[in-house]
Amino acid sequence: MATANDEVLCVICDSNQNTSKCGECFRHFCSSHLKNHYRELNERLMDIKQDCSIFRQSLNQQRAADNVLLLNQVDEWELNGISKIRETAEQTRATLLKSKSEYIDAIEKECNQLDNKLTKTSSEVPNDTSLYLLEEELKRLKRRLVLLSNLSIQEDPTKFINKIYVDISDAMSSVQAKPTITSEKIKWQAHAAMYEKKYSLAKELFSHALEHVPEYAPYLTGRAQCCCHLNDAxxxxxxxxxxxxADPLWPDGYLYKGKALEMLNRKKEAIDCYRRLCQLEPNQEKYKYAFRQCSETSSPSSELGKKDDETAIHSIKCDACVCYPITGIRYMCVICHEYNLCAKCLSSNPNHKRHTGDHPLVSVKQSEQFSQLSSNLLRAEARALLFEVQATSRQSRHQYRRGYPILTLIHILINSTVS
Known part of the structure; x- marks a missing residue:
């Protein structure tokens, strides 16, 4: 399950001694943390088994639940038509009970299959992929059971005596494709690429996983996350x-839709997405934080400050896309002489002549130019900061050695210029 490799760091303690890569999640651990990793996998397996037992109790409660409210609707409709609709009413009762029973039977059958998988996994060494598949299967069954509450009696208004039927479309629409072991391994490779900030590669891997399981919500949101990092809103x-x-109850779909809408400056729609997200997961602080941040940045005062930044005009061309003049915030390299980027080219920060992606950049929010003295002082301070980071931070040195981009943005708001 794990392969030895002494060339990389442990993701927990940054040690490069005796590290091994987990064959399922593609992360590296030292020997002590690899044992902890396996112990955590076993604990997750026990949690899934316990959660499955609780879910079975909920399933049995649904089977024993009283259908009085729904059946009363049928009885009321029957009294309005008496003889003309009695036959239809009997058919509807039978369909209601049969459909619900068949639906619950189908869920129970899949729950039994999940029990068998849990029993089989308990006798083997668990791994990230198998546990993830078990967790996703249980979540899917839970969502199907929740959607059973949408069961309703509908009338057909096109008839003089409206025909009623059992509406189980919402519950049946929750049946989704299941991830495979192959697609999950591709997903873990994508996560490893994202951990290394190789977002273009991760995007391609998620696309490859979607070829195995089309329209699978977790893979779609994974690719959406990569697109956000690549500024492809x-x-x-x-x-x-x-x-x-594909899955209206999948929270990350609303999270990354909100982020994409924010990038497109459609704040009102983004707030609606985050509000729906908080309704689905009311106990998740990170979702509440995203909602608060979007609400605060959409206030009139924040929009006024943003407008000032966006209207600044710099009499300088972008060295990447050669646009002139740069409008809004421009980003100046403090290592290279007269190297500037516009906001659109910031994410790529391409190598150009002597400029490389690890050079620090300064965000200039006003159109006034630095004097030669202030520019030289700023470059000297930035060089000292870069050398200090490379000399003291082993993790930064490791990333720099492997070619990871170290993009240090020194955000300064220029209130006055040095004459």
């Missing part, structure tokens, strides 16, 4: 919207 919005359509 339109594709992030498309993938996140597709994930919501």
């Amino acid at each position: 339109e594709k992030a919005l498309k993938d996140s919207s597709m994930s919501i359509k």
